[in-house]
Amino acid sequence: MTEYTVYVTGVNELGESGPSLLAAATTTDLYPAVMPKYKMINPLENGKPSSHIVSTAQNGRMESSALDVSAGTAWGTVDQDGASYYVKGSWDDGGFNYMGLKHGLTFEFDQAYKLDTIAFHDVTSQDTGIFFAQVRWWDEAGKEEYITYGRISLQKKRDSGNRLYYVLKLPQPVNAKKIQFGLARYAAQGNQITVSEVYFYHYDTLL
Numbered sequence: 001m002t003e004y005t006v007y008v009t010g011v012n013e014l015g016e017s018g019p020s021l022l023a024a025a026t027t028t029d030l031y032p033a034v035m036p037k038y039k040m041i042n043p044l045e046n047g048k049p050s051s052h053i054v055s056t057a058q059n060g061r062m063e064s065s066a067l068d069v070s071a072g073t074a075w076g077t078v079d080q081d082g083a084s085y086y087v088k089g090s091w092d093d094g095g096f097n098y099m100g101l102k103h104g105l106t107f108e109f110d111q112a113y114k115l116d117t118i119a120f121h122d123v124t125s126q127d128t129g130i131f132f133a134q135v136r137w138w139d140e141a142g143k144e145e146y147i148t149y150g151r152i153s154l155q156k157k158r159d160s161g162n163r164l165y166y167v168l169k170l171p172q173p174v175n176a177k178k179i180q181f182g183l184a185r186y187a188a189q190g191n192q193i194t195v196s197e198v199y200f201y202h203y204d205t206l207l
């Protein structure tokens with residue numbers, strides 16, 4: 001979200017008046033960060049979320065997301081529409097303290113994919129201070145591994161328009177049939193986490 005403070009002044013033959021009452025207006029960022037598509041697992045298919053993702057889950061809420069008609073899904077995070085997003089009213093949505101199954105976002109793929117890189121941006125595509133991430137992933141047999149924030153690299157990147165997105169990197173590639181990640185801010189600052197778009201990437205040594 002971008003917050004603008006606006007005021008108006010009136011000018012007549014006596015000169016400029018004082019400013020009116022300040023009014024704050026908030027708009028959704030209509031220019032989301034442009035994230036790399038090279039080796040992307042989940043590009044849109046005919047305008048719809050990729051069929052390589054068979055289910056999505058969240059326990060916060062979805063905003064402006066027409067695809068999320070039933071509670072608990074998170075299709076608006078993989079629809080390449082910057083205006084639809086996930087929001088959780090907490091500084092820590094499983095990125096710092098223990099991530100339970102109801103934290104963050106969970107995605108199930110149509111098959112196991114070898115991956116170690118996930119990119120995402122929040123609804124502002126600006127630096128809102130997301131600092132920690134934790135991951136749980138499941139293999140095809142349903143065996144899970146939990147990866148704490150200390151083993152995960154979370155980098156801030158900027159596109160050519162200087163809009164910010166994040167790149168989450170696992171310590172090594174995994175063969176994930178299902179994957180969950182939770183985010184947290186640094187030092188309990190702020191009380192909201194948003195995620196507008198998530199890109200998964202096939203493992204590639206160049207990424």
Ligand SMILES: [Ca+2]
Pocket residue numbers: 076077078079080081082083084085196197
């Ligand atoms: Ca979206």
